[in-house]
Amino acid sequence: MFKRLAILVLASVPFAAGAASDSYTFDPLHTSISFSIDHLGLAMIHGRFSKYSGKFTIDRAAKTGAVELNVETASVDTNDNDKGSRPRSRDEHLRSADFFNAAEFPRMTYKSTHVVFAGDVPTVVQGDLTLLGVSKPVAITVERFRCNPSTATARERCGGSATARIRRSDFGMKRGIPSIGDEVLLSFGFEGDKD
Amino acid sequence: MLGLLDHPAIQSGVAPIAVALIVAASLASTRFSWLAIIPAYAAMVALDTGFSLFPPTVARKTILVGLVAPLVGIAADLYPRASRTIAAALAVLTGLLSIWVFTTVLQNREQAQAVAAGAGVVAFVAVMVAAVLRLRDDGPRAGATGVGLGLAVGIAGLFSASIGALMAGVAIAAACGGMLIVQAGFSRALAPGFTGTLPVGLLCALVAAGTLLLAELPWYALPLLLLIPAATSLPAPTHRLIARIAVLVGYALVAAIIPIGAAWYAARGSFF
Numbered sequence: 373m374f375k376r377l378a379i380l381v382l383a384s385v386p387f388a389a390g391a392a393s394d395s396y397t398f399d400p401l402h403t404s405i406s407f408s409i410d411h412l413g414l415a416m417i418h419g420r421f422s423k424y425s426g427k428f429t430i431d432r433a434a435k436t437g438a439v440e441l442n443v444e445t446a447s448v449d450t451n452d453n454d455k456g457s458r459p460r461s462r463d464e465h466l467r468s469a470d471f472f473n474a475a476e477f478p479r480m481t482y483k484s485t486h487v488v489f490a491g492d493v494p495t496v497v498q499g500d501l502t503l504l505g506v507s508k509p510v511a512i513t514v515e516r517f518r519c520n521p522s523t524a525t526a527r528e529r530c531g532g533s534a535t536a537r538i539r540r541s542d543f544g545m546k547r548g549i550p551s552i553g554d555e556v557l558l559s560f561g562f563e564g565d566k567d
Numbered sequence: 568m569l570g571l572l573d574h575p576a577i578q579s580g581v582a583p584i585a586v587a588l589i590v591a592a593s594l595a596s597t598r599f600s601w602l603a604i605i606p607a608y609a610a611m612v613a614l615d616t617g618f619s620l621f622p623p624t625v626a627r628k629t630i631l632v633g634l635v636a637p638l639v640g641i642a643a644d645l646y647p648r649a650s651r652t653i654a655a656a657l658a659v660l661t662g663l664l665s666i667w668v669f670t671t672v673l674q675n676r677e678q679a680q681a682v683a684a685g686a687g688v689v690a691f692v693a694v695m696v697a698a699v700l701r702l703r704d705d706g707p708r709a710g711a712t713g714v715g716l717g718l719a720v721g722i723a724g725l726f727s728a729s730i731g732a733l734m735a736g737v738a739i740a741a742a743c744g745g746m747l748i749v750q751a752g753f754s755r756a757l758a759p760g761f762t763g764t765l766p767v768g769l770l771c772a773l774v775a776a777g778t779l780l781l782a783e784l785p786w787y788a789l790p791l792l793l794l795i796p797a798a799t800s801l802p803a804p805t806h807r808l809i810a811r812i813a814v815l816v817g818y819a820l821v822a823a824i825i826p827i828g829a830a831w832y833a834a835r836g837s838f839f
Contacts, residue, residue, distance in 0.1 A: 459834035460728035460783060468728045469626060469781040476625060476671050476781060505622035544624075546616055547730060550573075 393431040396530050396564030398424070398441070403562040405443060409540075410553030417552075419450035419466075428564060430487075430494065430530070437487035439497050439512075446474035470547040477504050485509075493517050497534070503543040512536040512560070522566070531563030575730070578614040579721075579737040583607035587745025595753050598644070600746070601706075601763025604713075605637050607742035608735075608770065615734050625777050626731060628668045633770040640761035653761070654700040661769050662693030668773060672780045684780065691789045692772040698796035699768030706746070706756040707812045708799045709764050713743025715795040715819025716771040722823075723830035724774070729782035735774045739767060747816070751809050785833035791826035798822035 406420040426441035445467070452462035467474040484499035494514050501510040517532035536558040541549060571577055590603035612618060612630055620627055643653045665688050666673070673681040699716075702709040721736020750757050759767075775792055778784040798818040804810040832838055 455834070459726040459831065464783055465728045465730075468783070469624075469777070470728070470730050473624070473781060475675065478675055505624065544619070544622075 393429045393434075393436070394528070395427055395429045395567040397427045397567055399563045399565060400424070402531065403564070404560070405441075406559045408557045408559070410555070412551055417450060419448060421445075421447045422449050423447035426482075427567070428530075428562075432492045435487075435489040437484070437489075437494050437497070439482065439484040439487075439499060441482040443480050443482075444474075445472040445477060445480055448472055448474075471545055473504060480504075482510070482512075501538065501543075503540075504545060506543045508538075508542050510536055510538055512558075526565075528566040529563060530566070531561075534560040534562070536560075572614055575615075575734060579611050579734040580741050582610045582614055583738040584741040584745045584748075586610045587742040588748060591746055591749040591757075592752070595749060595755075595757065598758075598760065599641075599762065600749065600757045601709075601759040602637055602641075603746065603749075604739075604742045604763060604766050605634060607745060608633060608738050608766070611734060611738035616731075623671075625669055625672060625781060629735075629770070629773045629777060632664065632668065632773065633766055636766040636769050637762050640763070640765040643761035643765070650703070650761075654697065654703070657700060657761070657765060658693045658697035661696045661765075661772075662689040665689055665692040665773065665776060669776065669780055687786065687789075688776045688780070691776060692769070695772035695775075695793060695796075696765070696768040698793055699764045699771070700761065702796065702799070703760050703764045704758050706750050706758050707803070707808065707815050709759045709767065710743045710747040710750065711812065711815035711819040712796045712799045713767045713771075714740045714747065714816055715799065715823040716767070716792065717741070717743060718820070719792055719795060719823035719826045720771050720775045720778070722827045723784060723788055724778045724782065726827070726830040726834045727778050727782045727784035729778050729784075732774050732778040732782065732784075735770070739770055739774075743767060747812050751812055754808055756808060783833065784830055788826045788829040788833070791829050794822040794825055795819055 404420060405424055406418060408416045408418045411417045421443045423444040424442060428437065428439045430437040448463060448466045450462050450466065455461045466472055469476065480501065480503040482499055482501050484497050486498045487494045488496040494517055497512040497514060499510065500507045512534045513536065514532060514534045517530070519528060519530040522528040538556050538558065539554050540556055541554050587603045587607035590606050591600045594600040594602060620631065643657065646653060666685055669688060673685050676684065699712060702712055717736045717740025721733045721740065724732020724736055775784065775789055779786060779789060798821065799815050801818055803814045828838065
């Protein structure tokens, strides 16, 4: 009887380990945070943030997860650093107090409060985005999420893509509206190795 | 109509000057005519960003300080015999107040950088406020100084990647321009006292310092702004008020070219 009990205990250990939360750190070489915004009702202007850090956790058994992301606002990049005949480039303007106010608010952060799952896969991340000192709830739609198992030479790696929409005026960033759109489409492509 | 109110020229130029004209003309027979500066500036804020106190950013603190300054000025004007002492005290206090205004920016810097930047801003604000307060008994000189300083701060701000500074500077210039028009129209100089000069000097100083810390204004543009109140202290005709105003505005605009040129040079790396 004790032998059967021992076998049962040993057999349940992997399941107990699988019920723990797995944490992944965003890989900067394979993660992108980009945005697009309407300009004069004509073209969409695209940009990205090149400096950020954070991690995501997932517990498939408990159907819970978390995301934490810190983005350096001064890293905004719309591929416009050449002033040409203008006094200042668009990226210099975006860093100023008219937009991201990077000197006063060097970081914007996202912290999740709840993750919605469909089966084992997260589909929606709900959380708070803090930008320019203002925190507002923002839902991120996870369009793809999958994991590659660990191998002899590599750790387990998860990643996917996600999108979100915000109104920048909700955070006090009103300069240029309506010539420059109020709604901003955020796009995330992310990968992370298991910690 | 709503589209017209969205235009920056209306928000920072037409609306403030119109408000200044109406309010100043209404109060011209009192000693409070220069209070018109504040509703004129407030008109720009209301049309541009709206009023909000949270979170307390540099821009919001600057607006708050600008709106409260004339109340302090009214109180200071009650003691004309102590005006020189009050002027010196206000210059020092406003300089120290700028630390509170710029705390959120300075705390993000390395300590040595923060101390240097903070000391520089305190000194600049104090000296600028003192320079403008010196003109408190001379309506034309104060108005011309406000026009020159406002345009210099605004245009230098535009070249330094700050449309907010442009809007604020042009609004102050427009408001002071309105005060000059009222004086010319009534053929009577209206002494601004502390009521008028404190908000003008303080707002221009804080907007300029803010453009340095939050945008791309070069540090050397700040002391060059002091050339404007120095220029409007030069001799001007006394026999006709309109001629006096015209000459003083001319001095102010010529002096304004220098800090504007400095901001342009910093942006372009050359003057051409």
